[in-house]
Amino acid sequence: KNEVEQSPQNLTAQEGEFITINCSYSVGISALHWLQQHPGGGIVSLFMLSSGKKKHGRLIATINIQEKHSSLHITASHPRDSAVYICAVSERSNFGNEKLTFGTGTRLTIIP
Amino acid sequence: EAQVTQNPRYLITVTGKKLTVTCSQNMNHEYMSWYRQDPGLGLRQIYYSMNVEVTDKGDVPEGYKVSRKEKRNFPLILESPSPNQTSLYFCASSLGPGGLTYGYTFGSGTRLTVV
Numbered sequence: 001k002n003e004v005e006q007s008p009q010n011l012t013a014q015e016g017e018f019i020t021i022n023c024s025y026s027v028g029i030s031a032l033h034w035l036q037q038h039p040g041g042g043i044v045s046l047f048m049l050s051s052g053k054k055k056h057g058r059l060i061a062t063i064n065i066q067e068k069h070s071s072l073h074i075t076a077s078h079p080r081d082s083a084v085y086i087c088a089v090s091e092r093s094n095f096g097n098e099k100l101t102f103g104t105g106t107r108l109t110i111i112p
Numbered sequence: 113e114a115q116v117t118q119n120p121r122y123l124i125t126v127t128g129k130k131l132t133v134t135c136s137q138n139m140n141h142e143y144m145s146w147y148r149q150d151p152g153l154g155l156r157q158i159y160y161s162m163n164v165e166v167t168d169k170g171d172v173p174e175g176y177k178v179s180r181k182e183k184r185n186f187p188l189i190l191e192s193p194s195p196n197q198t199s200l201y202f203c204a205s206s207l208g209p210g211g212l213t214y215g216y217t218f219g220s221g222t223r224l225t226v227v
């Protein structure tokens with residue numbers, strides 16, 4: 001069973017600061033997902049990556065497969081970035097099922 | 113607009129009264145799945161479906177049933193709800209699995225309270 005750990009659990013920062021959220025997992029995966037959950041509860045997929053780095057606007061996600069570690073960075077953080085960020089890993093079984101295992105999330109609060 | 117639609121958004125019910133949470137996607141995705149989210153535990157998979165008439169248990173299937181009679185719909189059925197099923201539920205869909213990993217689209221969530 002894959003164990004997914006995120007750090008920190010809670011993060012408060014000033015507007016404009018550079019933010020890093022970390023995710024580590026215990027077993028090899030087919031892909032890693034970063035999700036964003038706003039206070040209203042809805043979940044949005046930010047990134048899916050299996051190697052290297054992806055960038056979308058002010059968000060950057062990196063993954064190191066050998067070290068079983070991923071980071072999500074937010075540059076020039078803004079109060080609207082306040083949300084819970086969830087790391088999830090995909091594993092594919094021999095029967096073709098793909099299973100997502102989730103971290104418990106990082107609650108990010110950006111203060112104006 | 114490509115989306116996963118869950119209904120209802122909020123539901124308060126009594127112990128033992130059967131209920132169904134609906135989930136529908138308009139993206140022709142093969143893979144659909146249900147999750148529950150509880151404080152401190154994160155999201156956990158209840159059931160998944162790889163295609164029409166193909167469903168299987170996830171990590172926490174007890175007390176739940178699903179069906180996949182059509183590709184677009186994947187309802188979650190609680191035959192006899194109990195208070196420990198009070199939770200936030202999410203349906204999600206994906207194009208895969210098909211040998212590759214694809215991104216997921218999540219529904220808006222259903223907050224269920226069983227009293």
